Structures are given as structure tokens and as C-alpha cells.
């Protein structure tokens with residue numbers, strides 16, 4: 001019996017451990033990942049506390065129920081009590097849940113407030129959702145305007161593979177051994193590590209939702225409305241996400257990739273990317289002025 005239980009227990013422990021160790025989702029991962037920012041780790045910790053509170057309540061409630069069912073069953077000669085009401089008991093089973101709910105809501109609300117506080121951010125990125133891709137505009141980086149603005153859409157091999165009768169195998173698509181079918185993009189959102197990044201999130205057609213699980217939040221992208229969120233990523237890496245709001249035919253084909261670089265490397269990327277972008281921008285702004293006037 002003990003041996004029969006050991007294997008599943010080990011598998012579950014392994015899953016919990018692996019989910020904690022790796023940033024991106026793994027096959028059969030059961031729990032949410034701890035994430036790569038302080039916020040996401042706080043979200044994970046609060047989730048675990050709430051989970052264990054619920055488990056404890058479940059054990060007590062079902063425990064009392066099963067004890068009552070087995071010990072006081074008719075075949076053992078149990079006789080029903082004749083009283084129908086107890087104000088004291090009702091007060092107790094009202095007050096205790098209220099206290100438990102307050103104890104849960106207090107830290108959760110405090111964390112939600114911290115998560116929505118985008119003040120003192122050092123960088124701003126505007127995210128716009130389209131059917132079925134994302135646009136990233138680097139609005140501000142420590143007071144400077146990087147002038148970088150690009151579209152991020154599903155990477156070409158995944159896109160070819162998903163076509164009917166492509167004959168291509170989704171399992172062949174991997175980046176560094178990690179299966180990335182429908183999870184990779186042509187232009188990832190590049191961010192620096194250890195910088196408070198404010199995101200302003202909107203959409204240009206229908207409602208989308210920008211969601212990278214390891215950042216610990218998701219934010220709706222709604223046409224005509226600007227939502228905001230923030231993160232400060234602790235570890236360099238490649239973090240993957242999805243559009244999380246059903247947005248039409250290709251909803252499943254607009255993944256999100258965040259590439260977090262150490263600050264120096266990010267600034268180098270910024271310096272290399274900005275002139276190329278500026279050249280593109282000039283090319284497009286010159287065109288109308290060379291056209292015949294009025």
C-alpha cells in the first residue's frame with residue numbers, strides 16, 4: 001500500500017518542484033509557476049496560502065461530516081436530537097468564516113493595490129492588440145524616447161505548420177529543446193531586467209488580453225480604453241504567453257514572447273534598433289511631403 005502511494009506522490013512532488021524551478025510551462029505542470037518578478041512571486045505565495053487555507057477548511061468540514069455520518073448512523077442506534085435552533089452555534093459559524101474571509105481579503109487587496117501602482121516606473125511600453133498580432137511601442141526609457149515600434153506575430157514555421165495539409169510536424173518546432181509550436185514570434189518584446197516597466201495596454205479592433213503567466217498578471221486590451229500594468233523582471237530569460245481573450249478566428253495564433261536582457265545588453269539592443277527604426281520612420285514621413293501639394 002505504502003509503495004503503491006510512493007510513486008504518485010513522487011510524481012506530484014516532482015511536478016510541484018519543476019513548476020517552481022522553471023519559468024515556462026512544462027507538460028503536466030499542475031501548479032502555477034512562481035514567476036520571474038517580485039509581484040508574480042507574491043501572487044504565487046498568496047495563492048499557496050489560500051490553497052492551504054481551503055484545504056484545511058475542506059478537511060475540517062468533510063471530516064466532521066464523515067464522522068457524523070459513520071458514528072451516528074441509524075444502524076448503530078443513533079436517535080435524532082429534538083432541538084432545532086442554536087443562536088450560539090449560528091453566531092460561531094457566521095463569525096469564524098467572516099474572520100477567515102477578512103484574513104484572506106486583506107493581503108490579497110493590498111497586493112492588488114501594489115500591482116496596480118505604476119508610479120515611479122522607469123520605462124513605458126505601449127501594447128496594442130490586433131487581429132491577430134501585437135504591436136509594441138517603446139514610449140519612454142528613463143526619460144528618453146527610444147522611438148522603437150514594431151509588430152510581433154506568430155513565427156513563420158509555426159504558421160506554415162498550422163495550415164491544413166501542411167504535412168509538417170508541430171513537435172519538430174523547438175527552441176533550445178523547448179517545444180515552441182504556436183508559442184514563438186518573429187519579433188519578441190525585448191525588456192531590461194531590474195527596471196520598473198509600465199505597460200499601457202489597448203487594442204485596435206476587438207478585445208484581446210495580454211498575458212505572460214510568469215509576470216503574474218494579465219491585462220485586457222480593449223479598443224478605446226487604455227489599461228495599465230507594470231513589471232520588474234528579476235532574471236534574464238525568454239518568457240512566453242498568449243492572448244487570453246477570445247478575439248476571433250486566429251485567437252490561438254497570436255502568442256507573446258518577452259525576452260528579458262541584462263540592462264547593459266538591453267541598452268545595446270536599443271542603440272542598435274533605434275537608428276534602423278528612425279531610418280524607416282523618415283522614409284515613411286518623407287513620402288507624403290514629396291508628393292504634389294494641394
Ligand SMILES: [Cu+2]
Nearest residue numbers: 208209243247
Ligand atoms: Cu487576441
